[in-house]
Amino acid sequence: MTSVTTHCPYCSLQCGMRLTGRRSLEVSAWEEFEVNEGKLCRKGWSAAGLHGSRERLTTPLLRDRATGEFRAVGWDEALDLVAARIGALQAVHGSDAVAVFGGGGLTNEKAYQLGKFARAVLRTSQIDYNGRWCMSSAASAGTRALGLDRGLPFPLADVERTDVLVLVGSNLAETMPPAARHLDRLRERGGRVVVIDPRRTPTAERADLFVQPVPGTDLALALGVLHVLVASGAVDADYLASRTTGFAGVRDSVAAWWPERVERVTGVGADQVRELAALLASRVRAGGPGDPGERARVMVLTARGAEQHSTGSDTVLAWINVALALGQCGREYAGYGCLTGQGNGQGGREHGQKADQLPGYRSITDPAARAHVAGVWGVDPESLPGKGRSAYELLMALGTEDGPKAMLVHGSNIVLSAPNAAVVAERLAALDLLVVADIVLSETAALADVVLPVTQWAEESGTMTNLEGRVILRQRAVTPPAGVRTDLEVLAGLAARLGSPVELATDPEEVFTELRAASAGGPADYSGITWQRIRDEQGVFWPCPDGPTPHPGTPRMFLERFGHPDGLARFHVVEHRGPAEVPDEDYPVHLTTGRVLAQYQSGAQTRRIRDLPDTGPFVELHPLLAMRLGTCDGEPVEVTTRRGTMVAPARVSEAIRPDTVFVPFHWAGVNRLTNDALDPASRMPEFKACAARVAVAPAVLPSGVEPVEVPA
CATH class of the missing domain: 3.40.228.10 (Dimethylsulfoxide Reductase, domain 2)
Incomplete structure (x- = not known):
């Protein structure tokens, strides 16, 4: 039996919890951790439910191009094939022929190593992550x-x-x-x-x-x-x-x-x-x-x-x-x-998996930043690529003449989470090579050429940075299943096969030590933070520079000066433009999306936990709109936008505006409808507003049954 203090695998609160067990895990309260004081939501209490799941991946999968089916292969065969295909594509099309797509749920160590792998091993500029769709607009404005x-x-x-x-x-x-x-x-x-x-x-x-x-x-x-x-x-x-x-x-x-x-x-x-x-x-x-x-x-x-x-x-x-x-x-x-959304939405963009940033929240276009990070990595600053495409623009470029021909995906279920998702699926299908590292066969992994089974929360250690800027430590509680490797081991294995000029460590604490050095002097300075300090202090707030005496961390910022060189905050003139797509005669209502209590993000984890109610998608609409449509609670309705159509049960509620419908995004469907218009500064897609049409869903008859005409 083991018992460790760790943190929830879901949102950016990163609530503290205790895990106890060996073959099976039990969650209990860690009351001393001040962020949640022992409180957890139902997702947190049931977080161990994925441990031991029958849907867990435990061996690499390779798609047979003749049949389209997956077959289990060994790790050497899988990594050899991926490295060979990457090398061949880059030899013909250049370094940017290979893209990397990360996730806001990856630990700081994984995010850092993913950025280093892309820029120092692959030398590609084509790297971004799903956190671009989380709080990039707030990050840009802040x-x-x-x-x-x-x-x-x-x-x-x-x-x-x-x-x-x-x-x-x-x-x-x-x-x-x-x-x-x-x-x-x-x-x-x-x-x-x-x-x-x-x-x-x-x-x-x-x-x-x-x-x-x-x-x-x-x-x-x-x-x-x-x-x-x-x-x-x-x-x-x-x-x-x-x-x-x-x-x-x-x-x-x-x-x-x-x-x-x-x-x-x-x-x-x-x-x-x-x-x-x-x-x-x-x-x-x-x-x-x-x-x-x-x-x-x-x-x-x-x-x-x-x-x-x-x-x-x-x-x-x-x-x-x-x-x-x-x-x-x-x-x-x-x-x-x-209020950051994803578990490591904050740290995930601070250390290198965002298209325009290097570790420590440094700009990739800053010569001094490039020189510092290159020095830590032991490479020539000139060898580092420049700024790449943002997340959605990267996906839209896949398989095009001047776009990437291969992509490695870590910690993201793109097919469900991207806007205008049907087109995104088409772009993924156009790739010569799609490699997905995941714990289950997600909707994105199901489209891959190679699927690599990796460790999940509770099977590995690593740091996260919660919504407060508090760097915390998730601690390993159990041994991962046989046949599963960490993302750090996957990247190191590929780097070795690709003849990498730099070494990629596989021990997360060693990676964090290197991350500290790379972040030193940057806006997000972690150099004074150690794993032991995190254990002793229940997390440390950045910036926390290293020095002759320990820095206390910075719980509260801007009390004396703001982050601009002159210490002053900036007002900005902004004008209301409204959504890129507004209702009209053909699409008369607003469609908006969001989350529900029992599910998280694309649901790749939570939909597989039996203790969490999986209701499936629904369309929330006001009683006035339901009356005009002639529908009622529980009846199927059809929502259509200029990009697609979905059918789900109506949920009639006075909580929504009469001119608006709401659909949660945890299930396939609604992101095939959402608008891919981008914010010009943050490159955030417009998930929360588009024009839609709602109607009573046409009756679906069993196969082979013909409709019966009823006389007037």
Whole structure:
């Protein structure tokens, strides 16, 4: 029997838990870990359910091109074939003929090694990851406005100490249930919670003020709120002068966004726009007569509902403008933050698997950054490739004349998670070689030429960086099944066969030591963090530079200065453009997507755990829309966009706007419908808004049964 403290395999909370067992694993509470205090959601409690699953892959699979069927092969045969095919393709088409696609659930060590493998072994620029579809818009906006991107620049528990919390596009109660206790505690001490969402979610039920805009109009709402704040004299002039730059242009740009105009665009009543602005500008803790009190501490947190749009970066900038105008960013228990989604969405992009970044959150176009990382790797800086294609653009280039001819996928189920997914499947099919490393035969692995079985959570150790910027350690609890290798071993095996000029370590702690050196001096500096410190301190917040005395880490950022060279935050003028595709006569309603409590991401893991209810997809629609269609709860309805059609049972609910339908994305179907329009700054696809048509699904008759005509 073994018992270890570790962390949940799912979302970015990275809740602490204990694992006990040998042949079977049991999850129990780790109450001392402060992020979740022993609390877990149903996904966390059942996380060990995939251990020992009959669907677990334990041997490499090779597709027989004659029959199209997989056959089991040994590791040497599989890796020899992959290396030979890569070498042949690069010899004919150049280094960029091979692409690498990573995942936001990979450990920091895997993300780092994947980037090193791509750039130092393959020498390809064609690497990106599914985190591009998670919080890239918030990352882009945070970097531009505050000078540095760390999802939450403060510990999550600070939520309890603010006065007004604004959640924009977040269903925290279902996506991160243990974090919802902070909302309850905030309200118990007299704070207020605002939820902005097209759906009245379980999170909205916890709100003091619920605002329900049309999908894709959060930016216009922010412009209207700032208009009211400026008009009422609620901006913090002293703060603007001492800690920011660029406010004058933003002030002028919001002059035309009076509340009545906002109402016409967003569907949010003008009075509610004023109510929200008044709440943000309120005073608290007055000392007595004549004392107006201090400004309320305001915290604005955005999530995918606001960010997964072709205007996602500008939407986040608009809400940062609101927080800056009120003097909140860099104030204790206040400011702006992003609720990262994937388990290692933060660390995954800091250390090299993103198309434009090198380890330590360095820019790949910065000569000094290239020289530093090349020095750690022992290669010539000139040998490192430049910036590659973003995730969706990379997928669209696969198999084209000037695009990659082969791709290696680690930790991502692209066929379900990409927008306009039917076209993505076509691009994957056009490849000469598709290699997928996974723990089960996911929908993407089922299309591969070679499938490599790799270790899962609980079978390996490695660090993750949670939504707070806290670097934590997942510890190995059990021995992996015979025949399974770690991703680090897979990459090292391929590198050796490809004649790599650099050595790739297979011990994760050794890889982390190298990562520390590569990140030293960068924006995301991990050089002062060790595995032992993480064990002793329940995680360490970056930046944490190395030095003669241990650095304490940085739980709270921006208290004295922002990340720009002059220490000032930047206002940015942004304009509302709306979704790339708006409803019309042929497609009269909005389609939006999201998560449900019992499932996670593409469901490759959670749909295989018996203790989690697998309801399948559904179409949530308002009773008024259901009445117009002539359908009712549970009846099949057909949702169509310009990209495809899906059928799923109706779920009639007053929680959704009458002009909007919602479909969860954990099952095949809805991402064949979503729009692939990209944000120009972050390259985030527009998952959260497109035009759709809904109808009663045509009757499906058994095979061989002819329809019967009924006389009029």
